[in-house]
Amino acid sequence: MHTGVELASRNKCRAKRFARVGFVALAALSLSACLGPTAGLNRQRVAAGEVAIPMGTPVRDNRSPMEAALACFGAQLTGHEAPRLVIAVGDVKDYTGKYSINEGSAITQGGSLMVYSALGKIGAPIAIAERFDPTIAERELGYTDRRQLGDGNVHEMNGSAVPWLPYFGGTITSSDYYIVGGITELNYNIQSNGGEVRIGNVGPKARVFTQSVAVDLRIVDSRSLIVLKTISLTKQFSGYEVGANMFRFFGTELFDINIGAEGQEPLQLGIRTALEEATLRLVAAVQQVDPARCMTQRLGTISELTAEEFQRSGLFASSAPSGALQPAPRQTVASSMNLDEALNSQDSATSSATGELLQVGFEFADTALTGGAQSVLDQIAQRASEGPINVMVVARDTENWEPAMRDSLLDQRLTALISALANRGVPPAGISVTWRPDRSDTSIHRDGPGLQEIARIQVRR
Numbered sequence: 412m413h414t415g416v417e418l419a420s421r422n423k424c425r426a427k428r429f430a431r432v433g434f435v436a437l438a439a440l441s442l443s444a445c446l447g448p449t450a451g452l453n454r455q456r457v458a459a460g461e462v463a464i465p466m467g468t469p470v471r472d473n474r475s476p477m478e479a480a481l482a483c484f485g486a487q488l489t490g491h492e493a494p495r496l497v498i499a500v501g502d503v504k505d506y507t508g509k510y511s512i513n514e515g516s517a518i519t520q521g522g523s524l525m526v527y528s529a530l531g532k533i534g535a536p537i538a539i540a541e542r543f544d545p546t547i548a549e550r551e552l553g554y555t556d557r558r559q560l561g562d563g564n565v566h567e568m569n570g571s572a573v574p575w576l577p578y579f580g581g582t583i584t585s586s587d588y589y590i591v592g593g594i595t596e597l598n599y600n601i602q603s604n605g606g607e608v609r610i611g612n613v614g615p616k617a618r619v620f621t622q623s624v625a626v627d628l629r630i631v632d633s634r635s636l637i638v639l640k641t642i643s644l645t646k647q648f649s650g651y652e653v654g655a656n657m658f659r660f661f662g663t664e665l666f667d668i669n670i671g672a673e674g675q676e677p678l679q680l681g682i683r684t685a686l687e688e689a690t691l692r693l694v695a696a697v698q699q700v701d702p703a704r705c706m707t708q709r710l711g712t713i714s715e716l717t718a719e720e721f722q723r724s725g726l727f728a729s730s731a732p733s734g735a736l737q738p739a740p741r742q743t744v745a746s747s748m749n750l751d752e753a754l755n756s757q758d759s760a761t762s763s764a765t766g767e768l769l770q771v772g773f774e775f776a777d778t779a780l781t782g783g784a785q786s787v788l789d790q791i792a793q794r795a796s797e798g799p800i801n802v803m804v805v806a807r808d809t810e811n812w813e814p815a816m817r818d819s820l821l822d823q824r825l826t827a828l829i830s831a832l833a834n835r836g837v838p839p840a841g842i843s844v845t846w847r848p849d850r851s852d853t854s855i856h857r858d859g860p861g862l863q864e865i866a867r868i869q870v871r872r
Contacts, residue, residue: 452465452466452467453465453466453467454466472717474713474714474715474716474717475680475683475684475687475713475714476684476709476710476711476712476713476714477529477532477684477687477688477691477709477710477714478532478710478714478716478717478718478721479708479709479710479714479716479718479721479726479822479826480688480691480705480706480708480709481529481532481533481687481691481705481718482532482534482708482718482719482721482722482726482727483704483705483708483721483726483727483822484533484691484694484695484700484702484705485532485533485534485535485536485537485718485722485727486722486727487700487702487704487705487727488533488536488537488694488698488700489535489536491698491700493536493698493700494698495535495536495537495538496536496537496538496587496588496694496697496698497538497539497540497584497585497586497587497588498530498537498538498539498540498586498587498588498589498590498630498694499539499540499541499542499543499586499588499589499590499633500523500526500527500530500539500542500543500589500590500591501523501542501543501589501590501591502523502543502591502593503522503523503525503526503590503591503592503593503594503628503686504520504522504523504593504594505518505519505520505522505593505594506593506594506595507594507595507596507597507624509597517597517678518594518597518624518678518679518682519594519679519682519683522592522593522594522626522682522686523543524543525682525683525686525687526590526628526686526690527539527543528683528687529686529687529690529691530690530694532687532717532718532719533690533691533694533718534718534719534722537694538584540584540585540586540589542586542589548583552578555575555576555578556578558573558575559575560575560576561574561575561576562576585633586633587632587633587697588630588631588632588633588639588697589630589631589633590628590629590630590631590690590693591628591629591631592626592627592628592629592689593626593627593628594624594625594626594682595625595626595627595643596623596624596625596645597622597623597624598622598623598624599622600620600621600622601621601622601623601647602620602621615653615654617651617652617653617654619649619650619651619652620649620650620651620652621647621648621649621650622647622648622650622678623645623646623647623648624645624646624648624678624681624682624685625643625644625645625646625685626643626644626645626682626685626686626689627641627642627643628641628642628686628689628690628693629641629642629693630693630694630696630697639696639697640692640693640696640697642689642692642693644685644688644689645685646681646682646684646685648675648676648678648681649675649676650673650674650675650676651673651674651675652672652673653672653673654670654672654673680713688706688709691705691706704815704818704819704822705727707819707822707823708822708823708826715830715833715834716829716830716833716839720839720840721826721829721839723839723840724829724839724840724842724843724844725842725843725844726822726825726826726829726842726844727822768801768802768803768867769787769790769791769794769800769801769802769803770787770802770803770804770805771784771787771788771791771802771803771804771805771828772784772804772805772806772862773804773805773806773824773865774806774807775806775807775809775810776810776820778820778823778824778827779827780827780828780831785831788828788831788832788835789835791832791835791837791870792832792835792836792837792870795837795841795870795871795872796872798871799869799870799871800869800870800871801845801867801868801869802867802868802869802870803858803864803866803867804824804825804828804864804865804866804867804868805858805859805862805863805864805865806824806862806863806865807861807862807863808855808857808861808862808863810863810865811855814850814851814852814853817848817865818850821847821865821866824865824866825844825866825868828842828868829842832870836872837870837872838872841870841871841872842868842869842870843868843869844866844867844868845867845868845869846866846867847865847866847867848865848866
């Protein structure tokens with residue numbers, strides 16, 4: 412027999428237990444919500460009897476903010492008819508010495524591989540010689556020397572048929588230059604600030620912090636071993652941490668709750684970006700080409716296209732083809748007219764002169780696409796599936812830049828166009844620049860009231 416007091420006490424303990432379980436369940440649901448997309452991974456069972464495997468996002472091209480700049484530089488070298496160089500890469504090591512027994516090296520050990528990739532993004536004007544890991548080639552040369560290497564064919568040697576590959580030397584191409592160097596600085600927490608408030612072991616906290624890295628590279632003449640150019644670049648990285656903690660007793664129960672988030676710009680991506688820029692500037696030095704125009708293509712964000720896609724698009728064509736278009740001058744309108752109004756004010760004579768091309772416009776000195784341009788891009792993407800679409804790129808006729816500034820601004824505008832069309836499903840390879848002003852062309856190609864033609868592109872899917 413249990414008294415009413417005992418039953419009430421037991422019910423009270425049971426209620427507390429249920430309350431604790433309910434609290435833990437609520438906390439678990441809250442934490443799963445905080446995890447966001449990572450908690451919703453797709454799962455796939457590959458074979459019967461196996462547990463399901465979490466599957467995340469697919470593999471993609473590893474892009475950096477330097478993609479457009481590297482593609483532009485490759486086109487610039489081609490346009491200047493610079494000699495094709497053979498460049499090798501030596502050790503680009505981590506010299507910071509920062510190491511954690513739990514996490515390993517703080518800095519990537521693949522600096523040389525990043526420089527190789529940067530040379531590959533520049534493209535055709537550069538031939539890359541393998542010097543970083545020639546192990547397989549040296550091993551096969553050893554087999555050849557011992558007459559052990561063959562290709563399945565019979566070869567003639569001194570009047571006799573032999574099954575091995577004869578080797579007479581001189582098949583390995585020499586390099587003109589090589590790049591070496593390293594990552595030389597990793598400065599932790601060069602500045603931080605934040606705050607934390609606790610009352611009864613309960614309260615929020617927030618912190619921001621900054622660190623930096625530096626890279627030092629040099630390019631060396633392979634024949635004379637003279638260092639022709641050195642470069643030292645540094646980059647800062649910022650991060651944040653926010654959270655709320657509770658550590659206290661409620662009655663006889665101890666509650667320890669921690670909720671928060673933290674994030675930081677990817678350190679190794681920043682190192683890759685710095686090494687890519689250093690590589691570009693070193694090659695420009697030995698090729699005696701000014702890279703300033705292409706350096707304006709550096710982005711503050713990760714590029715939506717790869718350097719190869721930029722090259723295939725023809726965005727950075729170095730000169731206009733013969734027979735460049737020369738539309739007749741037309742009357743201007745007041746600069747107060749909205750750009751969309753100016754585009755819509757084209758009369759029938761203008762439409763006839765332009766062949767009723769779709770037009771995309773940019774405001775004065777701007778590289779952003781206006782609201783009206785977005786709807787035109789939707790039309791272009793839709794109609795391109797039916798056949799090639801010719802598009803005229805226009806700007807205010809009050810723009811009259813010197814050629815270098817004009818070309819740099821045009822490159823950025825075309826980059827914005829290609830990225831916007833790529834977001835609409837148009838592959839960059841299907842976009843080609845059919846006309847842009849030659850560097851020697853300083854005239855204003857007027858087209859309609861208040862507008863000038865600055866480029867033409869063709870879009871197809």
